Amino acid sequence: MKKPNCPIIAIEEHYWDPELTRHYTGIEAPRGADVDKKLYDLGSLRLQEMDAAGIDVQVISHGAPSTQKLPADIAVKLAREVNDRLAAACAANPRRFAAFGVLPTANPEAAADELERCVTKHGFKGAMIHGMANGEFVDLPKYWPIYARAEKLDVPIYFHPSLPDPRVTEVYYQDYAKDFPLVVRPAWGFTVETATQAIRLILSGAFEKYPNLKIILGHLGETLPFLMWRIDAALRRPGQKPLSFRDIFSKNFYLTTSGFFSNPALLCCVMEMGVDHLLFAVDWPFVPDNRPAVEWMNGVPLSDEDKAKILSGNARRLLRL
Numbered sequence: 001m002k003k004p005n006c007p008i009i010a011i012e013e014h015y016w017d018p019e020l021t022r023h024y025t026g027i028e029a030p031r032g033a034d035v036d037k038k039l040y041d042l043g044s045l046r047l048q049e050m051d052a053a054g055i056d057v058q059v060i061s062h063g064a065p066s067t068q069k070l071p072a073d074i075a076v077k078l079a080r081e082v083n084d085r086l087a088a089a090c091a092a093n094p095r096r097f098a099a100f101g102v103l104p105t106a107n108p109e110a111a112a113d114e115l116e117r118c119v120t121k122h123g124f125k126g127a128m129i130h131g132m133a134n135g136e137f138v139d140l141p142k143y144w145p146i147y148a149r150a151e152k153l154d155v156p157i158y159f160h161p162s163l164p165d166p167r168v169t170e171v172y173y174q175d176y177a178k179d180f181p182l183v184v185r186p187a188w189g190f191t192v193e194t195a196t197q198a199i200r201l202i203l204s205g206a207f208e209k210y211p212n213l214k215i216i217l218g219h220l221g222e223t224l225p226f227l228m229w230r231i232d233a234a235l236r237r238p239g240q241k242p243l244s245f246r247d248i249f250s251k252n253f254y255l256t257t258s259g260f261f262s263n264p265a266l267l268c269c270v271m272e273m274g275v276d277h278l279l280f281a282v283d284w285p286f287v288p289d290n291r292p293a294v295e296w297m298n299g300v301p302l303s304d305e306d307k308a309k310i311l312s313g314n315a316r317r318l319l320r321l
């Protein structure tokens, strides 16, 4: 395969912790045993597949829904244990693995403390939140302690998709969910859920309070770069609170290529956000092979300098790798 001539850091790469997935019930799409095997591996299989594609570093995160659907009495303790186990896996391969932690969002103060513990004790690069927290969007002020702490620690929070709220699935997708289960998931449902979360966080005023908060979105920004002009223009019409959607989105948000290897979509992101806000990711092993993603990046119509920024330079700076 053709590999770009620069280090490669992939930042939305998943695994499953068996003590956490034990709590999942009926919320996961069917997937092959092969993907499961990769998800539960934090060693040789993962490294083999990274090597086959020339990926130097994976920033590893749990898969959806992570700890976002657990009550506080379970989530707080379990999140610590899950993060400690991931830290041990990273310590075994410190040159190849880094991590985003899980947060017990059911108790936002504890989630903020856990973020700080992960970063200061384990050297984690930030944390990932998967979809709504027990039926609530996480822009509500009760969740702001997490953003205050992320800003203080200067680490990003990654908003990752999860299954839409059951009320949304019922109204929007139920008619087609049986024949097309993925329409509820990456084909559309994930996108709507995650883009809505990002828009809501901007509307909430969190970025006025925490102007240096950094949020990462996967999947080339969950459609938002394509819609930037329209959202920004609409929110400037009379009758709205003053707000520059464009200023906040292009300053405080970073986007990754996870599961979305399209030249037109990437170029739209570069044009709206600037190349410094784009980072490489595969979404392995939900995207079951790293190689097509790396081959795609090798051939994107950007300069070698810009490709190197996306492939590792921006991650080094944003995550201090």
Ligand code: ZN
Pocket: 012, 014, 160, 218, 258, 283, 286
């Ligand atoms: Zn993912």
